[in-house]
Amino acid sequence: MKTLLFLAVIFLFNSLYAFDSETKAPLVFTVEETQWLKEHPEIRVASDQDFPPVEWLSDNNQFQGIAIDYLRILEKKLPVKFIPVSKNSWSDILQGMKDQKIDLISAIARNHTREQYLLFTRPYLSFPAVIISSHQYKHLNDLQGKRVGVVTDSYWDDLLKQSDFNIEIVRLENDESGVEMVSLGAIDAMISNLATVSYAVKKMGISNLNIVHVPKHEHRMLELSFGIRKDWPLLQSVLQKAIDSISEEEKDHIYNKWIKLQPITFWQSTQFWYPVIIITLIIFIGVFSILLWNRTLKQKIAERTRALEKAQKQLIYAEKMESVGRLSAGVAHEVKNPLAILQMSIDYLKGEKNDETVSTILNDMQDAVERADSVIKGLLDFSREKELQMQQDNINTVIKNSIHLIEHDIKQNNISLNLKLDKQLPDIPMDKNRLQQVFINLFMNAIQAMLTAAKQQGNINNRVLKLAVYSSVKSVTDSWIIENSEGQFKTGQKVIEIKILDTGTGLDKQHETAVFEPFFTTKAQGEGTGLGLSVSRSIIGLHHGMIAMRNRMDNTEGVEVIILFPFKNNKDKLND
Amino acid sequence: MTKKILVVDDEVVLTKMVKLNLERTGNYTVMTVNKGSEALSAAREFNPDLIFMDVMMPDMSGDEAIAEIREDPQLASIPYVFMTAIVTKAETEDMGHNIGGNEFLAKPVKTEELIETIERIIG
Numbered sequence: 118m119k120t121l122l123f124l125a126v127i128f129l130f131n132s133l134y135a136f137d138s139e140t141k142a143p144l145v146f147t148v149e150e151t152q153w154l155k156e157h158p159e160i161r162v163a164s165d166q167d168f169p170p171v172e173w174l175s176d177n178n179q180f181q182g183i184a185i186d187y188l189r190i191l192e193k194k195l196p197v198k199f200i201p202v203s204k205n206s207w208s209d210i211l212q213g214m215k216d217q218k219i220d221l222i223s224a225i226a227r228n229h230t231r232e233q234y235l236l237f238t239r240p241y242l243s244f245p246a247v248i249i250s251s252h253q254y255k256h257l258n259d260l261q262g263k264r265v266g267v268v269t270d271s272y273w274d275d276l277l278k279q280s281d282f283n284i285e286i287v288r289l290e291n292d293e294s295g296v297e298m299v300s301l302g303a304i305d306a307m308i309s310n311l312a313t314v315s316y317a318v319k320k321m322g323i324s325n326l327n328i329v330h331v332p333k334h335e336h337r338m339l340e341l342s343f344g345i346r347k348d349w350p351l352l353q354s355v356l357q358k359a360i361d362s363i364s365e366e367e368k369d370h371i372y373n374k375w376i377k378l379q380p381i382t383f384w385q386s387t388q389f390w391y392p393v394i395i396i397t398l399i400i401f402i403g404v405f406s407i408l409l410w411n412r413t414l415k416q417k418i419a420e421r422t423r424a425l426e427k428a429q430k431q432l433i434y435a436e437k438m439e440s441v442g443r444l445s446a447g448v449a450h451e452v453k454n455p456l457a458i459l460q461m462s463i464d465y466l467k468g469e470k471n472d473e474t475v476s477t478i479l480n481d482m483q484d485a486v487e488r489a490d491s492v493i494k495g496l497l498d499f500s501r502e503k504e505l506q507m508q509q510d511n512i513n514t515v516i517k518n519s520i521h522l523i524e525h526d527i528k529q530n531n532i533s534l535n536l537k538l539d540k541q542l543p544d545i546p547m548d549k550n551r552l553q554q555v556f557i558n559l560f561m562n563a564i565q566a567m568l569t570a571a572k573q574q575g576n577i578n579n580r581v582l583k584l585a586v587y588s589s590v591k592s593v594t595d596s597w598i599i600e601n602s603e604g605q606f607k608t609g610q611k612v613i614e615i616k617i618l619d620t621g622t623g624l625d626k627q628h629e630t631a632v633f634e635p636f637f638t639t640k641a642q643g644e645g646t647g648l649g650l651s652v653s654r655s656i657i658g659l660h661h662g663m664i665a666m667r668n669r670m671d672n673t674e675g676v677e678v679i680i681l682f683p684f685k686n687n688k689d690k691l692n693d
Numbered sequence: 694m695t696k697k698i699l700v701v702d703d704e705v706v707l708t709k710m711v712k713l714n715l716e717r718t719g720n721y722t723v724m725t726v727n728k729g730s731e732a733l734s735a736a737r738e739f740n741p742d743l744i745f746m747d748v749m750m751p752d753m754s755g756d757e758a759i760a761e762i763r764e765d766p767q768l769a770s771i772p773y774v775f776m777t778a779i780v781t782k783a784e785t786e787d788m789g790h791n792i793g794g795n796e797f798l799a800k801p802v803k804t805e806e807l808i809e810t811i812e813r814i815i816g
Contacts, residue, residue, distance in 0.1 A: 450778045454707065
């Protein structure tokens, strides 16, 4: 009910408005004009049946639109009656004009062709030209070589016909069919005017098209005038006077009535989307940066954690070393004196008359004393890091010397030796004797492990006892080694690598790092102090190298020991 | 004529065994004391041809005892050998030089090593 009342008020307002406009100053005609008007009370008018919102035939077979409203106003201002002439197509209308079966066209754009058979009022409607496409065509030039639709015989049709654009013109029945074809991709674009195209697009609910104004300098406004048969100049002047008398408010009223300039909903406007896109982008960049930052933080934390773990390990190791040192000095004194007494006593008893049993016992005692003494010596060696006697020398030489010193053990135990030493190995600064100690220790460990394995297998002769020693210059690639070097060596770094492979018992996985701890031993009681590898690691460390041990990677039972020294070529040495 | 050896060590049993082993050869007369501080008077009394001196002793260390002995002009030329329980051979070489020692032996020492050392120095 309220809605009805509201509509009624609007209607009343509109009527008042119309009335008001009609009260404008009366028209003044010349004598000839007045005479002509008397002689022509009825004028045949043709309108386009399908040119909304300018003019079109409604569902109840009535013409309506902007031009029709203009006709109604003119009809009130002039003593004439406009008789609508029904023509099915725009082409028929134009033909009717040529044949003078129609006196007036309610809306038509002026061009040279039409000037040949029509007179025109000054334009009373103008719409910008637009390109409709699903692409981003912005200029008429962009349409070169494209299939472009225009409504048959429309202003645009004539325009394109006369122009030298290289365009394949597709003639359309009306704007709606054009919009549909563009939307479906049957044609690349369509040229029309804003008003009719907007109407068609809205009516069809199509949303995938771009409607782009043809820039003004390239042309172009669709300007619509009344078209008058060529032989009726007086109708032209009369109509022009009547049109001129229509107030601007009235023109605006008609225009707004048919072309509803609805404000664009906020989500359709670029002013809305630009900030949204920018904000989204900023948020995205922000989130991305945070993620990136997070990642680098994580990496840093991991690095720091690794460094701390390493420091902690070193600290524990240093503490162990220190306590071993303190302990061993005390133990040495307390143990060596009793050993000295035992030694002297054994010496004494050996000099007495003994039967065979006593002699055997005395020999065993002698062995026990020596064993105990060697343990003490080892402890003292371990606890005191003597200064290194550094000299330029070759690792290969050290390896060969060490092998030479254990040759007896190798031969005695039928161990085959595979020695592959890279002759290109550069000399490096080293304490030859300490490194020799390391290699002998490692070789003896290998031999012992192989003998143990053979013993466990029960048949020494069947077991292949093979000791392999390789030296080479290479780049570090093994991630296990890099991990074990705790940051000392990096991927791709050039190093001197020594590999010692045996066919011994192998290593329990959890012992890989433990083997280098002081007092770690898998040997039977009395066969080792558990200090050998620990001392070896210290010595290698003093040479800025690393040592690591793992089970062999070639499916052979046994371990491989890897020793790396930093590679320095002669140039570097000179710069040192 | 037997050679006179002074053995200074706080280990009583050790000095006793050294004495037994050396004297049994018939080539040596051995005097033993078990305190560093008694070394000087023993040296004056015994006037040894060579001294075996322990390093770590509770009342006076071996190097202090040797220093005392060497201050006596009559005893200064007596050769001496340190015997030590706390260091290895390589380390005690340095130590011997520092206090002007000629020789050292790391415990436990065998009788034959003792004899070799004596013969090398005063043989």
